[in-house]
Amino acid sequence: MNLQKYRADLIRFQSFIALFLLCLALSIMSDKFLTVSNAWNVMRQISVNICISTGMTLIVLTAGIDLSVGSVLALCGAITAGLLRNGIEFPSGNLFIGFTLFGAVVAGILTGSALGAFNGWAITKFKVPPFVATLAMLTIARGLTMLWTQGFPISGLGDTFLYFGTGWLLGIPVPVWISGTIVLIAVLITNKTRLGRYIYAIGGNESASKLSGINVSKVKITVYTIAGALAAVGGILVTSRLDSAQPNAGTSYELDSIAAVVIGGTSLSGGRGSILGTVQGAIIIGVLNNGLVLLNVSPFWQQVVKGFVILLAVIIDKSNSKND
Amino acid sequence: MLTVDKITKRFPGVIALEDVSLALEAGKITALIGENGAGKSTLMKVLSGIYQDYEGQIIFKGQVVRFSNPRDAQEQGIAIIHQELNLIPYLSITENIFLGRELITQYGTLDKRKMKLRTQELLDMLKLAVKPDTLVAGLKVGQQQVVEIAKALLTDSEVIIMDEPTSAITESEVEVLFEIINDLKKQNKAIVYVSHKLDELFRIADNYVVLRDGKSIESGKMEGITQDLLIQKMVGRSIQVQRKAVCENKEEILISVKRLFLKHPVRQKEDLLKNISFTVKKGEIVGIFGLMGAGRTELLETIFGLHPFISTSEIQIENTRVIINSPSDAIRSGLALVPEDRKKDGLVLGMDVKTNICLTTLPDLEDRGFLSDLKEKTLSEKYIDELKIKTPSPYQQAKNLSGGNQQKIVLAKWLATKPKLLLLDEPTRGIDIHAKSEIYKLISGLAEKGLGIIFVSSELPEILAVSDRVLVMAEGAITAEFSSIEATEDAILKAAIPKSVYENQL
Numbered sequence: 001m002n003l004q005k006y007r008a009d010l011i012r013f014q015s016f017i018a019l020f021l022l023c024l025a026l027s028i029m030s031d032k033f034l035t036v037s038n039a040w041n042v043m044r045q046i047s048v049n050i051c052i053s054t055g056m057t058l059i060v061l062t063a064g065i066d067l068s069v070g071s072v073l074a075l076c077g078a079i080t081a082g083l084l085r086n087g088i089e090f091p092s093g094n095l096f097i098g099f100t101l102f103g104a105v106v107a108g109i110l111t112g113s114a115l116g117a118f119n120g121w122a123i124t125k126f127k128v129p130p131f132v133a134t135l136a137m138l139t140i141a142r143g144l145t146m147l148w149t150q151g152f153p154i155s156g157l158g159d160t161f162l163y164f165g166t167g168w169l170l171g172i173p174v175p176v177w178i179s180g181t182i183v184l185i186a187v188l189i190t191n192k193t194r195l196g197r198y199i200y201a202i203g204g205n206e207s208a209s210k211l212s213g214i215n216v217s218k219v220k221i222t223v224y225t226i227a228g229a230l231a232a233v234g235g236i237l238v239t240s241r242l243d244s245a246q247p248n249a250g251t252s253y254e255l256d257s258i259a260a261v262v263i264g265g266t267s268l269s270g271g272r273g274s275i276l277g278t279v280q281g282a283i284i285i286g287v288l289n290n291g292l293v294l295l296n297v298s299p300f301w302q303q304v305v306k307g308f309v310i311l312l313a314v315i316i317d318k319s320n321s322k323n324d
Numbered sequence: 325m326l327t328v329d330k331i332t333k334r335f336p337g338v339i340a341l342e343d344v345s346l347a348l349e350a351g352k353i354t355a356l357i358g359e360n361g362a363g364k365s366t367l368m369k370v371l372s373g374i375y376q377d378y379e380g381q382i383i384f385k386g387q388v389v390r391f392s393n394p395r396d397a398q399e400q401g402i403a404i405i406h407q408e409l410n411l412i413p414y415l416s417i418t419e420n421i422f423l424g425r426e427l428i429t430q431y432g433t434l435d436k437r438k439m440k441l442r443t444q445e446l447l448d449m450l451k452l453a454v455k456p457d458t459l460v461a462g463l464k465v466g467q468q469q470v471v472e473i474a475k476a477l478l479t480d481s482e483v484i485i486m487d488e489p490t491s492a493i494t495e496s497e498v499e500v501l502f503e504i505i506n507d508l509k510k511q512n513k514a515i516v517y518v519s520h521k522l523d524e525l526f527r528i529a530d531n532y533v534v535l536r537d538g539k540s541i542e543s544g545k546m547e548g549i550t551q552d553l554l555i556q557k558m559v560g561r562s563i564q565v566q567r568k569a570v571c572e573n574k575e576e577i578l579i580s581v582k583r584l585f586l587k588h589p590v591r592q593k594e595d596l597l598k599n600i601s602f603t604v605k606k607g608e609i610v611g612i613f614g615l616m617g618a619g620r621t622e623l624l625e626t627i628f629g630l631h632p633f634i635s636t637s638e639i640q641i642e643n644t645r646v647i648i649n650s651p652s653d654a655i656r657s658g659l660a661l662v663p664e665d666r667k668k669d670g671l672v673l674g675m676d677v678k679t680n681i682c683l684t685t686l687p688d689l690e691d692r693g694f695l696s697d698l699k700e701k702t703l704s705e706k707y708i709d710e711l712k713i714k715t716p717s718p719y720q721q722a723k724n725l726s727g728g729n730q731q732k733i734v735l736a737k738w739l740a741t742k743p744k745l746l747l748l749d750e751p752t753r754g755i756d757i758h759a760k761s762e763i764y765k766l767i768s769g770l771a772e773k774g775l776g777i778i779f780v781s782s783e784l785p786e787i788l789a790v791s792d793r794v795l796v797m798a799e800g801a802i803t804a805e806f807s808s809i810e811a812t813e814d815a816i817l818k819a820a821i822p823k824s825v826y827e828n829q830l
Binding site: 192200201210211 | 654
């Protein structure tokens, strides 16, 4: 009995334990790993993935998936950067609209929300499988990014804007504040609100949820919209950190995000998982990336290692749920 | 032919089977009966090689055998036909029958011609008039079952175990199945027939074995035993399905449904429900009986707002016209639906009892925008108490409870919405006799409090026992209405048989 309880605790903290062991190993292997500056560096880097993965977790909990987050991130970053730098000009009417920093950021986030809502609409209204609908959006948003940027980076965005990605507040990097706040709100939503409960219920049994009077379509659209908005926040952070909106930013970010969700123990079939699990997953991936760089492992090998880690995480998770 | 000698099967903390013994004879049909949880499925799993670690022994054709896996059992001549059919829908009959034991030509390719011929032989023998190339997805459930039987015959099984074979097929398909079973009997097969439906057992079985609480209570010949006696042995006490005293002064009309039509979702010209009108009074239990495919479930779903774009109707609740286009509209109008398949549509199995009970009323359980643990706990404990849901705590996952208790959770979550009209679709399906009688009591109690109840069931004795009034459906229309005094099994059945079939039989 005691052994069982011990086992259950072990399972609950398994990703935490894995993370601890990983950090321990890296600090032995590299003297650069366990330093304050490196720690903040890692946190700053993973902030973007945490933003995206928070939205991804909500979607995966409803048994959906969002492949478009990387492209949406790029488009929204580019829109914010473009509006901030150039505004909008209508040649025909001799009309020019300039954007303040606030206006540009809001426009970026609204764009992300709109694309997310579009995903949700296609999925609920036309019953397009989420995989396909968001795969389409992956291409659409990437194309729109190219159109908007004409394939060139948009740079020179001003010091105030750079504060989002590179600044410090009370000794903590600003992106960490932003992603931390997002995580906090998401934890509250999932654990303490009706929306959160509906998300888990829909993932657990969609048809029973529908019969219980839950407006399944509305919940799904909300979730995809939130994910779109969070991808936009990620886009703004990336753009700000680089002082440049790259047309090919965010490529394959959806994969890192899904990896974080899965490593964090959220079931891809929905209904089971948590935001904090995903945060741990994102940190594990971030630390792993950072450690492999510090150890001078070639980028090619880094990808191979990361792939195996994802596989291992899912295998462990499967064998745990079987023992349940 | 096959003897089971003192088999005990333990699970951590439970003894599922204890010293169970039985003997199967060739050319005889043995009925295996017992309440849910009595150990029937465990016994079948031991017999078919799914469980290998048991105490005791199985003696098959004079030798002690121990199957190492289901395939081993099959090859030695024991086949099991599960309640949920194990066929692959988008493969043909032939491909399904030969799955895992395909015939190969000398070149190593599939010997399709030979397999098809053999399949045709089997289908002929079983009198199933479809081509071997037909996709299983295109077959009716009853026909799929025949394919399963064909699969069992392919390996020359001598013992055939059938688990609730009639649970999903129509009356006429049952007749076909019984003919096949009788043929198999003549071929000297030993057949184990597991079913809840006692009347079927009396028609077909030669011997019976009663299991209770994992022990074999008694076995003997069907001849000379009565239904009541069998029930008594199953439950270990005598219970009576008593006819409900008809309550008078139910005058106030709760709901009136007029001219309800439902179109086929794909074939728009076809009506699934035709011009249905009826009323339910306050405190009245209206039973709806119909055979499989009569449209009972569709009727409840349509009233509950699940088919908004393909249905039309005029519904009045307490003399006010209501328009119901979604389940949330229905809930707001005071309706509640306990669906037919509680695992698929009723519960979120991976969530705990508390969360499931609270799912329909979350807006009332909020405190300044956040869900209140206290309110949720109070509500769920109230219903756990009231409906006597047997669970170690409100935090137990729903999937760990028995069928009867799961059904009570579904009832609880709907009672929490304070409905005026309860729509119950086969509320006692797959739950044991004891839990059934508890559900009946609950329902009568609710009706006494003034709730209107529509009770859909395919079990006649149940309908007769519970209802104040019986409506009979056939082919998407209401074909008869009886008060509980006029209602007899014969009259109801006659009205329930589709005209086309009925006339063919004359």
